[in-house]
Amino acid sequence: MHADPAVEVTGLVKRYGDKTAVDGLDLAIARGSVTAVLGPNGAGKTTTIETCEGYRRPDAGTVRVLGLDPVAQAGRLRPRIGVMLQSGGVYAGARALEMLRHTAALYADPLPVGPLAERLGLDSCGRTPYRRLSGGQQQRLALAMAVVGRPELVFLDEPTAGLDPQARRATWELVSELRAAGVTVVLTTHQMDEAEQLADDVAIVDRGRVIAQGSPDELRGSDAQLRFDGPAGLDLAGLRKVLPDAASVTEAAPGSYRVEAALDAALLAAVTGWCADAGVMPDKLAVQRRSLEDVFLDLTGRELR
Amino acid sequence: MTATDLTPRPGAAPVGRMLLAQTALETRMLLRNGEQLLLTVVIPTVLLVLFSAVDVVAVDGPGKRVDFLAPGLLALAVMSTAFTGQAIATGFERRYGVLKRLGATPLPRWALLTAKTGCVLVTELLQVLLLSAIALGLGWSPHGNPLAVLLLLVLGTAAFSGLGLLMAGTLRAEATLAGANLVFILLLLAGGVVVPLSKFPDAVRPVLELLPISALSDGLRSVLQLGHGTPWADLGILAVWSVLGLAAAARFFRWE
Numbered sequence: 001m002h003a004d005p006a007v008e009v010t011g012l013v014k015r016y017g018d019k020t021a022v023d024g025l026d027l028a029i030a031r032g033s034v035t036a037v038l039g040p041n042g043a044g045k046t047t048t049i050e051t052c053e054g055y056r057r058p059d060a061g062t063v064r065v066l067g068l069d070p071v072a073q074a075g076r077l078r079p080r081i082g083v084m085l086q087s088g089g090v091y092a093g094a095r096a097l098e099m100l101r102h103t104a105a106l107y108a109d110p111l112p113v114g115p116l117a118e119r120l121g122l123d124s125c126g127r128t129p130y131r132r133l134s135g136g137q138q139q140r141l142a143l144a145m146a147v148v149g150r151p152e153l154v155f156l157d158e159p160t161a162g163l164d165p166q167a168r169r170a171t172w173e174l175v176s177e178l179r180a181a182g183v184t185v186v187l188t189t190h191q192m193d194e195a196e197q198l199a200d201d202v203a204i205v206d207r208g209r210v211i212a213q214g215s216p217d218e219l220r221g222s223d224a225q226l227r228f229d230g231p232a233g234l235d236l237a238g239l240r241k242v243l244p245d246a247a248s249v250t251e252a253a254p255g256s257y258r259v260e261a262a263l264d265a266a267l268l269a270a271v272t273g274w275c276a277d278a279g280v281m282p283d284k285l286a287v288q289r290r291s292l293e294d295v296f297l298d299l300t301g302r303e304l305r
Numbered sequence: 306m307t308a309t310d311l312t313p314r315p316g317a318a319p320v321g322r323m324l325l326a327q328t329a330l331e332t333r334m335l336l337r338n339g340e341q342l343l344l345t346v347v348i349p350t351v352l353l354v355l356f357s358a359v360d361v362v363a364v365d366g367p368g369k370r371v372d373f374l375a376p377g378l379l380a381l382a383v384m385s386t387a388f389t390g391q392a393i394a395t396g397f398e399r400r401y402g403v404l405k406r407l408g409a410t411p412l413p414r415w416a417l418l419t420a421k422t423g424c425v426l427v428t429e430l431l432q433v434l435l436l437s438a439i440a441l442g443l444g445w446s447p448h449g450n451p452l453a454v455l456l457l458l459v460l461g462t463a464a465f466s467g468l469g470l471l472m473a474g475t476l477r478a479e480a481t482l483a484g485a486n487l488v489f490i491l492l493l494l495a496g497g498v499v500v501p502l503s504k505f506p507d508a509v510r511p512v513l514e515l516l517p518i519s520a521l522s523d524g525l526r527s528v529l530q531l532g533h534g535t536p537w538a539d540l541g542i543l544a545v546w547s548v549l550g551l552a553a554a555a556r557f558f559r560w561e
Contacts, residue, residue: 089406108316181311
């Protein structure tokens with residue numbers, strides 16, 4: 001394990017004409033981790049990733065990938081990274097396996113093409129020209145091309161967009177295995193469950209900046225909500241007495257109760273104990289943690305952009 | 306499903322292996338593409354056979370009709386591959402992100418362009434062999450120094466590649482498709498390929514003679530049909546187009 005990060009972005013600014021796509025973005029990605037970059041459309045995710053891949057020159061700030069400048073030292077960096085673009089990247093007339101074999105031939109010690117194609121379900125369409133592959137097959141081919149060179153670091157831009165559940169699962173498994181093998185993975189996604197499942201670290205990007213970063217658990221926080229249904233109009237003052245001062249108890253709708261607090265087993269016991277004393281059956285009792293989606297929507301707002 | 310050993314072992318392949326693989330892939334893509342074959346094989350062959358057999362164009366100079374036509378269609382073959390075909394293919398590769406994706410692999414840009422040149426040269430070799438065989442079958446009797454012919458073909462390729470890449474790297478793919486085909490037809494008609502430049506009015510002829518296709522067809526004709534020595538003036542025109550075209554392509558080509 002290296003102490004220095006795999007990716008270090010400091011004060012990155014990138015403008016297109018008078019539009020600022022990235023506006024002073026800071027991001028550090030630890031070696032060997034899986035990092036999900038989340039953000040609304042147009043937040044600057046792809047621009048940031050493509051700057052790390054060496055496609056764009058920063059207008060301000062610095063970008064270091066595996067300790068290298070992605071533009072000035074591209075020749076040394078490219079053999080060490082794998083890239084999956086959001087779409088395209090393959091000759092329209094190239095067959096799936098032909099393109100994967102060709103990509104493999106550009107690396108010193110590539111993965112065996114056959115088993116990789118098989119596990120991503122590309123063997124059955126191996127002789128199909130790219131333009132006739134389904135969207136999901138095109139995505140899986142792009143993923144295979146990103147990892148075939150045995151990179152230390154892979155950038156996956158929306159790797160599961162448009163995939164069916166089976167292909168999504170195969171992609172997740174591959175990402176988990178990459179992580180287990182010590183490969184650093186940076187992916188962008190719109191799917192919160194994907195970030196929760198896969199990522200060690202989540203960076204939420206909005207309006208060209210990272211507005212929150214941490215593990216899914218850290219971002220969700222410890223706060224949770226306890227809900228139960230019962231008769232309408234219960235006297236909640238008694239319940240408040242047996243709970244910590246920081247807890248809030250409300251009747252959100254007639255007969256529908258909410259307890260918001262740092263939840264633990266003792267608190268749960270206090271609530272059910274009070275219910276038992278009051279002769280109330282707490283129906284539909286449920287503990288609900290904030291989901292990453294709640295965090296995301298709280299941070300980036302709910303309006304459409 | 307077996308587990309794959311994904312342990313990082315990064316590194317670029319030796320550059321020779323990359324070049325060979327890329328050249329082979331580019332050549333396969335071209336030979337598999339029906340529209341490209343129409344342009345590079347069918348059209349020059351049909352024109353050669355048709356105009357040699359049928360007296361529809363007034364040819365110039367000594368010998369049989371095929372002695373005038375064969376050098377012109379060799380020039381057309383070079384233009385069809387190095388300019389039209391390369392411009393259209395590269396334009397769509399740019400549009401579909403192929404150039405962008407290859408840019409993230411260890412393949413250096415110079416190696417990609419070298420591979421494209423290699424693909425053009427392989428295709429031209431096949432075209433020259435095919436057209437020469439057909440022309441010889443039609444009674445063609447070529448003259449002159451083969452080295453002068455080779456020099457003309459190489460400089461013609463450089464000139465047309467520069468212009469083709471300039472177009473592919475600056476225009477939208479659809480505009481390149483339309484433009485490259487239009488230029489192909491205009492230069493086929495007005496570049497001394499099948500219609501002698503002597504048939505054009507005196508006012509426009511000096512301008513037409515400066516076109517790369519005119520320099521190439523005229524140079525090939527002066528060697529192969531007339532048996533003259535190295536056509537330096539035509540080579541000079543092609544050299545100027547090569548420098549201008551390649552420099553402009555290097556300056557303005559956009560990879561995305």
